[in-house]
Amino acid sequence: xxxxxxxxxxxxxxxxxxxxxxxxxxxxxxxxxxxxxxxxxxxxxxxxxxxxxxxxxxxxxxxxxxxxxxxxxxxxxxxxxxxxxxxxxxxxxxxxxxxxxxxxxxxxxxxxxxxxxxxxxxxxxxxxxxxxxxxxxxxxxxxxxxxxxxxxxxxxxxxxxxxxxxxxxxxxxxxxxxxxxxxxxxxxxxxxxxxxxxxxxxxxxxxxxxxxxxxxxxxxxxxxxxxxxxxxxxxxxxxxxxxxxxxxxxxxxxxxxxxxxxxxxxxxxxxxxxxxxxxxxxxxxxxxxxxxxxxxxxxxxxxxxxxxxxxxx
Amino acid sequence: xxxxxxxxxxxxxxxxxxxxxxxxxxxxxxxxxxxxxxxxxxxxxxxxxxxxxxxxxxxxxxxxxxxxxxxxxxxxxxxxxxxxxxxxxxxxxxxxxxxxxxxxxxxxxxxxxxxxxxxxxxxxxxxxxxxxxxxxxxxxxxxxxxxxxxxxxxxxxxxxxxxxxxxxxxxxxxxxxxxxxxxxxxxxxxxxxxxxxxxxxxxxxxxxxxxxxxxxxxxxxxxxxxxxxxxxxxxxxxxxxxxxxxxxxxxxxxxxxxxxxx
Numbered sequence: 001x002x003x004x005x006x007x008x009x010x011x012x013x014x015x016x017x018x019x020x021x022x023x024x025x026x027x028x029x030x031x032x033x034x035x036x037x038x039x040x041x042x043x044x045x046x047x048x049x050x051x052x053x054x055x056x057x058x059x060x061x062x063x064x065x066x067x068x069x070x071x072x073x074x075x076x077x078x079x080x081x082x083x084x085x086x087x088x089x090x091x092x093x094x095x096x097x098x099x100x101x102x103x104x105x106x107x108x109x110x111x112x113x114x115x116x117x118x119x120x121x122x123x124x125x126x127x128x129x130x131x132x133x134x135x136x137x138x139x140x141x142x143x144x145x146x147x148x149x150x151x152x153x154x155x156x157x158x159x160x161x162x163x164x165x166x167x168x169x170x171x172x173x174x175x176x177x178x179x180x181x182x183x184x185x186x187x188x189x190x191x192x193x194x195x196x197x198x199x200x201x202x203x204x205x206x207x208x209x210x211x212x213x214x215x216x217x218x219x220x221x222x223x224x225x226x227x228x229x230x231x232x233x234x235x236x237x238x239x240x241x242x243x244x245x246x247x248x249x250x251x252x253x254x255x256x257x258x259x260x261x262x263x264x265x266x267x268x269x270x271x272x273x274x275x276x277x278x279x280x281x282x283x284x285x286x287x288x289x290x291x292x293x294x295x296x297x298x299x300x301x302x303x304x305x306x307x308x309x310x311x312x313x
Numbered sequence: 314x315x316x317x318x319x320x321x322x323x324x325x326x327x328x329x330x331x332x333x334x335x336x337x338x339x340x341x342x343x344x345x346x347x348x349x350x351x352x353x354x355x356x357x358x359x360x361x362x363x364x365x366x367x368x369x370x371x372x373x374x375x376x377x378x379x380x381x382x383x384x385x386x387x388x389x390x391x392x393x394x395x396x397x398x399x400x401x402x403x404x405x406x407x408x409x410x411x412x413x414x415x416x417x418x419x420x421x422x423x424x425x426x427x428x429x430x431x432x433x434x435x436x437x438x439x440x441x442x443x444x445x446x447x448x449x450x451x452x453x454x455x456x457x458x459x460x461x462x463x464x465x466x467x468x469x470x471x472x473x474x475x476x477x478x479x480x481x482x483x484x485x486x487x488x489x490x491x492x493x494x495x496x497x498x499x500x501x502x503x504x505x506x507x508x509x510x511x512x513x514x515x516x517x518x519x520x521x522x523x524x525x526x527x528x529x530x531x532x533x534x535x536x537x538x539x540x541x542x543x544x545x546x547x548x549x550x551x552x553x554x555x556x557x558x559x560x561x562x563x564x565x566x567x568x569x570x571x572x573x574x575x
Binding site: 187189190192197228231236237239240 | 567569
């Protein structure tokens with residue numbers, strides 16, 4: 001029997017959210033097909049990748065990362081180097097030192113670092129907060145103010161702090177925000193509803209719906225993402241149509257496979273290779289489940305995943 | 314399963330305010346009623362200009378563009394027994410936001426409204442009646458076959474282009490007919506056909522405080538049976554909440570705590 005192609009193309013589509021400005025600005029979303037289903041319809045904006053480093057500098061204990069950033073000492077130089085990473089469309093800067101349960105750096109210091117990085121990058125910028133809801137409510141507002149006009153994506157607005165970030169970052173300074181929920185489809189929708197009730201439009205939003213390293217409960221992540229994309233496309237649910245951005249470097253580089261040494265587990269081979277493999281596997285799984293962008297940290301993973309994506313598109 | 318379609322019923326010549334607005338060709342009051350219904354969640358607006366035997370054509374030529382211009386081309390249901398007026402409305406209609414709906418054809422004298430809808434690529438409501446309301450589901454079935462045949466001859470796709478109306482009967486007086494009404498909605502669903510009805514007819518004549526709960530319960534039961542749209546009052550919050558909750562229970566919309574506010 002001849003094969004009859006029956007493409008699944010929907011009338012609904014994922015919202016297009018732009019980050020950055022000018023020629024290097026990137027567009028997230030915009031598709032009306034399931035993730036990576038390029039055989040069903042052309043992707044208006046294929047999935048993209050970001051490369052992340054923190055305000056403590058790149059993780060130089062990993063040789064490949066140390067080599068990539070070699071000679072770049074100041075945050076500005078590191079940011080320039082990250083901007084040039086092959087396959088990366090944007091740069092992500094994480095404010096780890098701001099965590100009140102860690103260094104608890106002042107908001108002024110964090111904002112100054114953001115200015116330095118923003119002044120040096122040649123690609124759109126994503127700012128990841130401290131991870132502490134209370135601190136980020138104030139911190140991300142101040143960062144938004146300092147980087148006005150650069151159209152950055154701020155991560156993340158949570159159930160506990162979305163109001164301040166939505167109003168402060170988006171409505172006052174025109175930045176973009178990602179709504180973060182932890183692998184909970186109903187909460188993902190609810191958070192989008194609440195943020196939109198503050199007056200924020202879908203094209204100023206993205207969502208981070210949670211992540212796990214491959215093999216660490218990833219099936220829950222996959223099913224949440226698939227359900228969200230299904231509702232967005234087949235049920236035309238506009239409260240779930242914002243693009244999904246998934247920072248996964250921290251998750252991946254925190255599991256046993258990417259940490260334990262080759263001396264302890266000789267049969268597992270070199271630790272860095274394992275880390276790259278875990279990062280690539282997790283990133284591809286996210287892209288196949290629904291992420292419009294993933295954020296990684298090893299330049300080799302970024303290059304590999306971007307090659308796979310461009311081959312699939 | 315597609316989303317349940319709410320057709321707002323409040324632009325109706327029976328309302329003195331609308332009657333006067335049509336009479337004096339002053340669109341403000343009509344547009345205002347349309348806007349309120351759309352904001353309340355209506356997907357379509359029913360525009361009932363009455364029999365309008367004398368000036369139906371002029372009224373439709375005027376009211377359709379006035380409403381669509383003011384309301385971002387909101388999709389309309391053109392509701393009158395005057396066929397020339399429906400034609401005039403279809404000629405003036407902009408389908409940018411959804412196909413026009415002709416209200417309505419039946420299995421009797423008004424069956425030619427199907428041809429009219431087909432000519433303009435519009436949807437037609439198919440009333441399962443001929444002269445009075447159907448006395449039984451056997452009658453409904455007979456009218457259904459008549460309309461199906463005619464629609465197919467007119468080149469329509471009966472699964473997409475006709476919304477069948479099994480006719481809501483008033484509960485106070487025809488209580489024993491309600492179960493059959495629900496059964497017939499199920500028949501339509503099983504045949505893969507779309508359906509609609511004038512929901513609030515069922516509670517006609519009941520005390521004011523009773524009507525919202527009756528309308529809501531009948532609505533939920535009908536949706537469960539497979540009703541795909543209804544002509545109803547979208548500004549009745551209890552009724553709209555019922556539609557939204559039904560879609561949640563039937564897993565057609567993803568739940569979120571604020572689902573009633575969307």
